[in-house]
Amino acid sequence: MLRLEGVWAEIDGVTVVRDASLDVPAGATVALIGRNGAGKTSLLRLIMGALKLRSGQIHFDGHDLADLPLHHRPSIGIGYAPENRRLNGSFTLEENLRFPGEVIRLSPAELSRRLDLVYAVLPELRDMRERPAAGLSGGQGKMVALGRALVAGTRLVLLDEPFQGLAPVLAQRYGAALRGLREFDRDIALLITESNPGLLRAFADEHYLIERGEISRSGTLPVAID
Numbered sequence: 001m002l003r004l005e006g007v008w009a010e011i012d013g014v015t016v017v018r019d020a021s022l023d024v025p026a027g028a029t030v031a032l033i034g035r036n037g038a039g040k041t042s043l044l045r046l047i048m049g050a051l052k053l054r055s056g057q058i059h060f061d062g063h064d065l066a067d068l069p070l071h072h073r074p075s076i077g078i079g080y081a082p083e084n085r086r087l088n089g090s091f092t093l094e095e096n097l098r099f100p101g102e103v104i105r106l107s108p109a110e111l112s113r114r115l116d117l118v119y120a121v122l123p124e125l126r127d128m129r130e131r132p133a134a135g136l137s138g139g140q141g142k143m144v145a146l147g148r149a150l151v152a153g154t155r156l157v158l159l160d161e162p163f164q165g166l167a168p169v170l171a172q173r174y175g176a177a178l179r180g181l182r183e184f185d186r187d188i189a190l191l192i193t194e195s196n197p198g199l200l201r202a203f204a205d206e207h208y209l210i211e212r213g214e215i216s217r218s219g220t221l222p223v224a225i226d
């Protein structure tokens with residue numbers, strides 16, 4: 001469904017992704033593990049179209065992503081929760097969730113169906129839906145960022161170090177929500193980056209390692225990368 005082939009990218013003349021190839025099949029949970037600075041965020045930004053492809057190919061469901069502007073990703077079913085989630089503090093929690101759906105002009109019925117999925121996976125968000133986003137804690141904000149990615153990402157959701165900075169109990173809850181997603185939708189694929197492989201051990205189907213922008217496939221998750 002998502003396939004990267006021989007992808008290269010640079011930032012300010014420095015190569016940050018080298019000859020990277022990776023496959024994310026429909027419905028799979030794929031982990032991309034690498035230490036800080038390895039190139040995880042750069043790879044996700046390439047998929048999103050926020051970082052320019054120098055060479056190689058990125059295909060998604062028959063679309064050549066190199067030709068598709070950044071703002072078209074949500075309309076083809078790709079959702080993204082960046083590492084530094086940016087919620088609009090003057091909107092309520094639910095308005096933040098609705099935002100990507102409104103941008104791609106979903107019908108009210110479709111948007112409501114997608115919000116139902118988000119609230120089924122993350123019921124704690126329903127209870128807080130009228131709260132201003134500015135008052136949410138960092139951990140709650142991460143949950144909202146996941147929910148927002150699910151509103152757009154009907155086919156593929158990209159999560160950049162989602163566990164980073166979460167207290168252990170919230171990290172467990174976040175992991176449980178990701179596993180719970182499978183009860184409601186088996187077709188959404190997840191590509192999750194992490195520096196701590198232990199956090200994804202319980203539920204990733206496939207694992208890749210990234211080091212200095214180079215990706216290798218790993219049969220099993222390493223115990224640790226440092």
Ligand SMILES: Nc1ncnc2c1ncn2[C@@H]1O[C@H](COP(=O)(O)OP(=O)(O)OP(=O)(O)O)[C@@H](O)[C@H]1O
Pocket residue numbers: 011012016034035036037038039040041042043161
């Ligand atoms: N805006 C930028 N300008 C210059 N170099 C950058 C920039 N952003 C990232 N880099 C460099 O690109 C490389 C890959 O960074 P990237 O953020 O993709 O790594 P990462 O694995 O996501 O790590 P982290 O978890 O620290 O974000 C690093 O060497 C980093 O220093």
